[in-house]
Amino acid sequence: MNQALSPARRRPHPAKGITALIFGILYASFLLLHDLLPTRMGIALIVESLLPWTGIFLALVLLMTLIRFSWLSVIGLVIPALVWTGMFGPALLPNQSAGDADLKVATHNVGARMPQPTAAAQNLVDQDPDIVTIQELESLSGKIIHKELDSAFTHARVVDTIGVWSKWPMSEPEEVDLGLQWPRAFATTISTDHGDIRFYAVHMPSVRPGHESMRNAALRRLSTVVKTDSADHVIVAGDFNTASTDGNLSTLVPQLEDSREQARGGFGFTWPARFPVTRLDHVLYRGFDASFDEVLERGSSDHRAVLAGLDLK
Template sequence: MLVGTFCRATTSASAARMSRATSRGAVRSPPTSTPLRGRLRERLRERRTAAHASRSGTPRPNHGALKTYERELHGAYPHHAAGNTLGLWSRYPLRGVERLDLGGAWPHAIRAVARTPVGDTAVYAVRVPSVRVTFRDGFTVRRRDASAARPAERVARDRTRHVVVLDDLNGSLRDRGLAPLTRGLRPAGGGGSGHGQGFTWPAAFPVVRLDHVLVRGLAPTGATVLPDLGSDHRPVLTGLRSVR
């Protein structure tokens, strides 16, 4: 089973590029400025993504980008849920969709249960605020850490056997402020099951991994950071299998 994060579609055009790159798990001729070549292209053709999360780059919903995703991905991903600037698309039926309030003006998350071949899988799409540097307060992480703690409580009490958290945490998994959410979950890739460091930001020349796939009851089989598809973050594609 393949899952992925496809981040921050700031415009309808960038949403279309990301959609074409993921629809049916294959690349459908994205712009020449962001080609997907060689083994990556073949891998996406051979192995179809089960679910992915996408996020708008603005605090307000980008209805144009959302409509583009719906149009481009409907054939391959007929099941989807959206809330504010977050979207979750799946090959498998979704039920029990919850929109989770993380506090503040826009930070939020979506939870849904996907009926996958390995059984019910709770999928969370999470986006927390960025770390800010202000003249008055200096380097501030309080809003981000407080927002990350809210889905942590929901994940901790989730009784679903398989759990997948697709998140833009705006921080490294080594960040102690994110420990309430990452505790009890296994990271997929980024030095684990993938190759290299798995950096995702900034897209032009990534130097840090801000986007993560965290799992429980599943084991990662491989992880890939995809090329720049028109976002300020690079997408992450992860293979998962059931743990018996």
């Protein structure tokens, strides 16, 4: 007569953990192929802007593994974990700063309705940057910040709603045509103690899901201008309205390096200021190495300021 196997003698079902395996492989494939996401309705914009946060799915796979533990579920966890770590792990490594940088560059979108503009300006000045670029100067708060920075820096250049302040002399601003009806970028040559530096101050068009074509076109125009610039030392800084993980930023990144990516120390999210979930503000460059990249404490703007330390190569 057949007898049922005791629990201790039961063999594991061959399909145990298959759900975790399938889910893990699908998530890993999504990470590797995210640049194929459709742009309709802003799907790619939203997903790529929040891409590091999709690591929460690893926790879901881990939970599946703990509930239905098997070699299949372990593989389903390891594969996406390796892919996520390969993509985002380097950014989480600690910063290896070796001391003071040759120059410090700050960028901040001060917003249209900043309730404490004087404090925001002083917060930047207290960091002792060599070069500062500000976006959204058209508001009353922006005008107050403009005045405060004028008193702290010897040299300034302002075009419409964006400005650059420097400890060193600057050439007359040259507007960069981004295909818009109003100026949103300009270039100037800064005569630093380390030689001439070509500095681009930028504020890309705002973007909403499904309406990113204007911003993308502006990025391509800026990329063309920077590519044809023969200067050995170039800095492009400001509010790009483009996340570090947004594929559209790749039009600039192959030519330039990113201070946060090189300096490491975390993702460096800057927006929204109260609880940042993505990085829209960048310091990009060539001819330098980044020794540090800091996101300043939340002020009263909807963006947090970025301070980067750069060393000439």
